[in-house]
Each structure stands twice: as structure tokens, then as C-alpha cells.
Amino acid sequence: MKNFGITFFVFFIIIATAIFAVLGGAGAQDEAGATSEYLRIHVRANSNSEADQSVKYKVKDAVVEFITPLAAQCDTKSEAMALVGANLDGIESVCESTLRANGYYYGANAEIRREEFPTRVYGDVTLASGVYDALIIELGSGTGDNWWCVLYPPLCFTSATQNVEYRSLIYDIIERFFAK
Numbered sequence: 001m002k003n004f005g006i007t008f009f010v011f012f013i014i015i016a017t018a019i020f021a022v023l024g025g026a027g028a029q030d031e032a033g034a035t036s037e038y039l040r041i042h043v044r045a046n047s048n049s050e051a052d053q054s055v056k057y058k059v060k061d062a063v064v065e066f067i068t069p070l071a072a073q074c075d076t077k078s079e080a081m082a083l084v085g086a087n088l089d090g091i092e093s094v095c096e097s098t099l100r101a102n103g104y105y106y107g108a109n110a111e112i113r114r115e116e117f118p119t120r121v122y123g124d125v126t127l128a129s130g131v132y133d134a135l136i137i138e139l140g141s142g143t144g145d146n147w148w149c150v151l152y153p154p155l156c157f158t159s160a161t162q163n164v165e166y167r168s169l170i171y172d173i174i175e176r177f178f179a180k
Helices: 002-028 033-035 050-072 075-086 088-100 170-180
Strands: 039-044 109-116 120-122 125-127 130-138 146-152
Touching: 033 120, 033 130, 039 050, 039 109, 039 170, 050 075, 050 125, 050 130, 075 088, 075 125, 088 109, 088 130, 088 170, 109 170, 120 146
Parallel strands: 039 130
Antiparallel strands: 039 146, 109 130, 120 125
């Protein structure tokens, strides 16, 4: 019976520490830390006309198709930034050829820079508002409504054929504790 009490106490300490780390650590994390793990992508339409908004989504689809194999090669955000940076000309070319194929000749510009983003929810992931590194794609004047997502980790660049594994730190701790 005494071992059960010690086991329960140790289990309680592990759970309390994990909860504190998740809840307390999230509040203590500075803005740079919260945003530094992500490379976002932002596609800005030429204008808010129905035609410009429609072609924005065609360009977005072509860019996603082009970038998906690149993003899949990356294990870190810095790798993703370097690979995307090395392929900016290719990204612009994909954008411009998609625009031309749809009768638009106002061009596109792609660059990586830091930019302010509002809070955004992607499935179970919520990204707080803040300044993020991002691949910015401006179509024409870039003054229209936009589409954005996360390039790394690839929240928007996974296909249905890829297997995604979600893990829980608390579950892993409990599982290791009871495995002993």
C-alpha cells in the first residue's frame, strides 16, 4: 500500500509539472519565441475584383504544387527558409505563368521577409498574432484581399497520402512512467 502512495505522488508531480509547462510556459514565452518556429506564406491579389480574387487562388494552387516537394525535404525552419529563398525565381515564374495562362500580365513578386500576421487557426493549431518570417507573394499591385497559411511546418502543404503523426508529451510521460 505504501508503494501505491509513492507511485501516486510521483505520478501527481509528473502531471502537475507537465500541466505547468504547458500552461505556464505558454504564457511566459515571448512573442519572438512564439513566432520564430513558423515560416508563413502570404499571397496577395492584385485587387478585390472577382477576377483578381479568382486568379489568386489559381496562383496559390500552382505555388502550393511547386513548393510542396521542397517543404517536404525540410527538417527545420532555417532549411525551409534557405530552400524557399533559393527558389524565389522559380516561385515567381510559376506565379507569372499561371497569371499569363489566365490572361493576366501584371506580374508577380516573391520574397521572404518579416511581417505582422493576425491570430489564425489551422485545424487544431492556433498561431497568435505577431511578426512572422513569411514568403510574401504579391500579384500585380498586391493591394487585394489575400490568402495565407503556414509553409513550415507544412500545415498547408501536406497531401492526403502523407501520414501525419500527432504526439502528446503528457501521454508519452505517463506511458514511460507506467512502463517501468
